[in-house]
Structure formats: structure tokens, C-alpha cells
Amino acid sequence: MSRVAAAIGRRNREAAGALVGYLPVGFPDLPTSIEAAVALVENGVDVLELGLPYSDPVMDGVVIQDATQRALANGFRLQHGFEAVHAIVERTGAPVLVMTYWNPVLRYGVDRFADDLAAAGGAGLITPDLIPDEAAGWLATSDRTGLDRVFLAAPTSTGTRLRRAVELSRGFTYAVSTMGITGERADVARSARDLVERMRAVGSDSACVGIGISTGEHVREVLEYADGAIVGTALVRALADGGVAGVARTAAALAAGTLG
Template structure:
């Protein structure tokens, strides 16, 4: 099966621009509003949606996202709500929806069951920040069976052998981590991201999207000089928290302007 995520990135490229990948936590500030927020993001320039079910031990997340996920858990978010949300969002917008999840909840739910339920809900695949391809055999098999995308992470510290493994096993895109450490905004994006994307190209990557630290249109534009997509999370979560759906829409449009799309 062809990748809907790759197709969205290719469609952006055909428009003469890079892709805007937008992240939001599910269940924040509540489930219904998080669904509306994802739809709002899709309607205001996001080419791919990246939705994060809240997790009790979010080792990769910065403080803004951690606070949002803790609020979602406190509001009673349950694993099954992930599939409810994805189903509703994909019913309303054509933008592909990736779920970014830590691996433990998938194992607890059952890898095959998770893949089946995500595919049935219209989801496009999983971003798995804390599992590497060599440990993901069960997920790779389930994703091939269901046609879901597998997005693995590459970091500046990854060896050439690891990058080769990541490129060979990822579909949709490779999530290229621009800086080591937790998510959040950075005044200057690490030059390591540019070097890492160049290394991924040497290993034959089709699509590399850069995330962690991108918070404005200028940074989006800078990343898209060398990458296929820019991933934004913290800036969108803050906009939703501080300005509601209207604030989120305004911020999304501003970020999308950095992709080369007319403002």
C-alpha cells in the first residue's frame, strides 16, 4: 500500500513548498476540544497531523507539552479515546493522521490490536520515539499487514549503521531530531539537523522531516532549505492553551506561511 503521509509530502513538493507537520496532544484541554483543534490545524495549513496520546512518563517532551498531557490524563483520557479521536478527525479532514506514541502503551494494548484499531479509525501510522527498528519486529510486521506508516527517529548521535537501519525500515518520513534533549522552542535551530539530513540523504532517505525546536515561520523556512518537512509542536500547544482554537488557527497559518505557501 502506498503511504498517505509520503503522498502529502510529495503534494506539498509539487506545490513548490515543504510540508508542515503539526503536533498536538490528544485530550487537551479535553477530548472534544482536542478533536476540534486537530481539525483546525488541518484547515489552517498543516499537511500532516501528528497526535500524541498522553502518557504518564513523557521522557521526550518539554514542559509545555508535559503540562498539556498531564491535564489530559487528569481529565480522564483513556487509550481507546485515541481511536475515537482519529476516527472523528479523519472523517472531517483529508490530512493524514499519525499517532506519536511511546511504545509501552502499544504493547499493553496489544501491537496487532493497536494496528488494527488505528487502521480501522483511518489513521495513517505511528511515530515511535522510544523504539528502534531492531526492537520493533512485531510492529513492522503489523504495519506491513495493515498498510500503516512506520516513522522512526534519527538523531545527530546515530551511527551510520543505525541510520541505514532507520531509513530502510521507515515509511512516510524519517523524524529527524534537530537537537538532543527534550522538545521545546530554540532560538537557533541546531546546525546538527542540516548535517543529519545530509547523512540521511546519503543513506537514500526519501523524506526527512525535522522536529524539535521549530517555533516560527522563519525557522520553518530555514529547515525547509534542506529538509522535506518541518515539525512544530510546542508553539502550537502554547497557542491552543493561551488563545484557544482561534489562537491555534492564527499560529498555524503563520507557520504555514514559512513553507512557501502564500500567506
Template sequence: MKARSVGEVLDERIARGEGSLVGYLPAGFPDLQTGIDAAVALAENGVDAIELGVPYSDPVMDGLVIQQATQKALANGFRLRDLFTAVEAVRSRVDVPVLVMTYWNPVVQFGVDRFADALADAGGCGLITPDITPDSAADWIATSDRTGLDRVFLAAPTSTDERLREIAQATRGFVYAVSTMGITGLRQDLDAAARGLVSRLRDAGAERTCVGIGVSNADQVSQVLEYADGAIVGTALVKSLADDGVAGLARTARALADGK
């Protein structure tokens, strides 16, 4: 099944005056098949695009819940080749964009072109790369241009206007706006800087912006969608899967989707 770009899906909802819900899960958690079923459950319960994270031994940007999940996936034998198996299996069952979120080192170790070709062949639509900036990503930009994959870079409230322009120009799909400084996790209040960051990104030329880190309930999804094109939820979904399995995850996804 040919992958639709995440931009196409966001644009469809924007045209209807609606925002999008993006859901994150680590690939291979708690095991490969359950992780596939969990991602499918997201798509079947109101999530518009899926992020599958690559379990990594040094997840510097992740909070405790996601760290524990990725460690369990690795302990259960997850290997990078399993990522492509998971993407292909999810895409064979649901027609939603599947992005891969990965630190850059695993891509380099696998081979940038080899990774991109395997992801495209599996039906994935692109990469979110939290630890590289456009000025250090020439090889990825060239490869994603060749393969047509989306490339999502992160922007933070501390980013300069010049950096935001570079990110907006280099990104394809959406810019991932980090709502607050720090690691992923649940927060009671989103940093007000997120709203200002989205405004600055629009001024910098970003076509679409989704806000993540700290978004954990339907009210926060609704708040984010007042000013952004999408809301990204990770920790709340991972915790739900860990605590209550796929059925619990489905309930959480439906509740979050009520905020759209």
C-alpha cells in the same frame, strides 16, 4: 474516509517544489472534543499532516509545555480508546494524514495488532515511535506491513551511519530527524546539526525527512524547508492552544504556514 499515507502528501508537495508543515497536538487536550476541534483547525489553516500524541505518564522526551498538556488530558479522564475516537472524528472532517506519536509501552499494553487494527479502522495512517529503534521493532514492522500503516522512526545527530541506514530502510512515511539533542521545546536557534543530519539521512537512503524539536516560528519553518521535506512543530502549537484556545491555535498555524 480512507487514509492517505503521509508519504503521498509529502510527495505531492515535493512535486510542486514545496515543503510540508506537520503539526503536533496531544490527544484529549484540553479535553477530547476541544482536542478534536483543535486538530481540525490545524488542517484548515495550512498544516499538511497532523501528529496526535498519546498522553503518557512518563513522557521522557517531552518538554514542560507538552508534559503539562498531557497531564491535563490524563487528569480529565483520557483513555487510550479515546485516541481512536479522536482520529476518526478528525478524519471525518478533514482529508489530511493523521499520525499517532506514542511511546511504545501503551501499544504493547493495548496489544500491537489490536492497536494497529483500531488505528487503521479509525482512518489513521501510522505511528511515530520515539523510543524504539528498528532492530527492536520486529513485531511493529510485521504488523505495519500487514495493515499498511506508516512507521516513522527517529534519527538523531549522534546516530551512526549504520544506524541511519537501518532507520532509512525500516521507515515508511518519513524519517523524523531530531534537530538537536534534548527534550522538546522552543529554541531561538535550531542546532546546525539538523542540516548535516538530513544530508546524512539522504546518503543513507531516506526517501523523505522531516525535522522536528525546536521548530517554533515561520522563519524556522522556512529555514528547515531549505533542506528537508517537512518541518514539525509541536510546543508552539500546544502553548497557543493552552493560552488562547482553538482560535489562537488557528492563528498560530496560519503564521507557521507562511514559512512554507
């Protein structure tokens, strides 16, 4: 079984569900980003989502954009992503997914990227701008390497597209709570619950909701109907404002929401 799916399944048996935490590699610098990711695991995050900084982050809000642009300005290179994954997995044993837009993978070489990620101990990829209909090469490579592939489902997804995303995802399917970019919001959109219900209807047994989840109460609310809650912006802001100690405190507060 996928390490990600196993972790999510375990937390659904032990608690209300799983917490997936996002941080960008290289922010504010590479060593600190590794320490921050380790702190997430030590404070209740079950699955790590490490973002690769990219020059055109179309899905990311201002907080994450600023962090990734700072990482790039400080000299982030793709190889640093593999180094970070290896260091974090070695220290925590937690499943680590890499979130990346597809162009860097293409430029690096799909097979080469997958082999280097697997060698580093990574669990797979979240690919926000790669749809299943255009993913034949990645499907074959992820099958060869055993890496997870997490596709996105949105409130506007057609029934056919939704079914394909659910059928072809491995680890979990990423349910986008609302249309728009990432960021903290006062409430989780009702559309998230409706989307997960549609995903269940086409066979999803591992749906995690992301975008707009900012508090432990949000996590608790999402886990009433989803298998996992994904938090990014709140953690990135905490790291920017309070360093590793700040992001650890925020992770612990979010993780309290998994206890029901």
C-alpha cells in the same frame, strides 16, 4: 503509496515542503483537541501528529508534559485516541499519525492497536522510544495493516542505525534536530542540516525535522534542506493560551513558511 508520503511529496512539488503539526489528544479536553486538530488542517498543516498522553513522556518538554498530564487528569483513555483520529480524518481527510511511546501499544496489544488505528482511518505511528533493531513485531504488523512507521534519527545516530531508520521508516523519517527534549528555541540547530545530509547519503527521500521549530521563519529555513518541518510545542502553547482560535492563527503563521 503511504498517505503521509503522498502529502509530503505533493507539498514539495507545490511549495517549499510540508508542515507537520503536533497536538496531544484530550488537551484541554477531548472535543477541544479534535476541534484544534481540524483547525490545524484548515490553516495549512499537511500532516497531523496526534500525541497519546503518557505518564512518563521522556522526550517531551514542559509545555507538552503539562498538556498531556492535564489530559490524563481529565480522564484520557487510549480509546479516546482512536475516537479522535476517526473524527479528524472524517472531517478533514488529512493523514493522521499517532505519536506514542511503545509501552501503551504493548499493553493494548500490538495487533489490536494497529487494527483499531487502521479502522479509525489513522495513517500510522511515530514511536520515539522504539528503535528498528527491536521493532520486529511492529514491522510485521505494520506491513500487514499498511500503516506507516516513523522511526527517529538523531545527530548521535551511528551510520548503521541511521541507515536502518531510513530503510525501515515509511511515510518519513523523523530527524531530531538536536539532542534533548521538545521545546521552543530561538534557532534551529545546525546539527539538523548535517543530520539530513547524512540521511540523504544513506537513501532518505523523505526527511522531516522536528524539535525546536517555533516560527514560520524556522519552517522556511528547515525546508531549504528537508522535506518537512514538524512543530509541536508552539502549537500546544498557542492552544493553551488562546484556545482553538489561537492555535489556528499560529498554524497559519507557521504554514506561511512553506511558501518559501
